[in-house]
Amino acid sequence: MNYSAYGKGSFLIANPVLPDPNFSRTVVLLCNHDDEGSFGLVINKPADVPAAEIFRQIDLLDSYDNKVFVGGPVAPSQLFYLCRSENPIPDLDRVCDGVYLGMSWEALETALPHIPDPERNLRFYLGYSGWAAGQLAGEMGQRSWLTCDAKRAFVFETDEASIWARTVKSMGKDYEYLLNAPVNPQWN
Numbered sequence: 037m038n039y040s041a042y043g044k045g046s047f048l049i050a051n052p053v054l055p056d057p058n059f060s061r062t063v064v065l066l067c068n069h070d071d072e073g074s075f076g077l078v079i080n081k082p083a084d085v086p087a088a089e090i091f092r093q094i095d096l097l098d099s100y101d102n103k104v105f106v107g108g109p110v111a112p113s114q115l116f117y118l119c120r121s122e123n124p125i126p127d128l129d130r131v132c133d134g135v136y137l138g139m140s141w142e143a144l145e146t147a148l149p150h151i152p153d154p155e156r157n158l159r160f161y162l163g164y165s166g167w168a169a170g171q172l173a174g175e176m177g178q179r180s181w182l183t184c185d186a187k188r189a190f191v192f193e194t195d196e197a198s199i200w201a202r203t204v205k206s207m208g209k210d211y212e213y214l215l216n217a218p219v220n221p222q223w224n
Contacts, residue, residue: 046185049182049183050200053179054180077107078105082103106162114139127143132188187206
């Protein structure tokens, strides 16, 4: 696995030695990566806020009752969403095969008719993960992250507690030793 091969549509898989507790055993979907910096959403960290509390003022989603996730430590009150669809979704940014990113209620209203079964194919995230220009490259140099191409099945996995381990396993036998690493390396 190449630690430097990453970009929009990649997973950043937290190496167990990553010291930041915000990212312990997380998988980040990299939604944008360019010379100005990087932006992504943690896909496997549920928030402690019920969806009903967030959406009670939004008629558009009055029946949505799924989990909301913590997208990252930056701007924790800002809401983002990912949609799964075989076909392009108007007004949303394609992140990887079949996964689209949105940030506004207006775009979601336009997109909803194009999202088959929103209960299964729509996920909301509070906050995001962000890196200034060169910051992620520095973390990659420290081997804080493993990378692979994003897979939409993992983004929309219903058992979020298994996403990190399943993603590591998907990288092959050479990485399975990471599954036995302690959450805190000092415990070893």
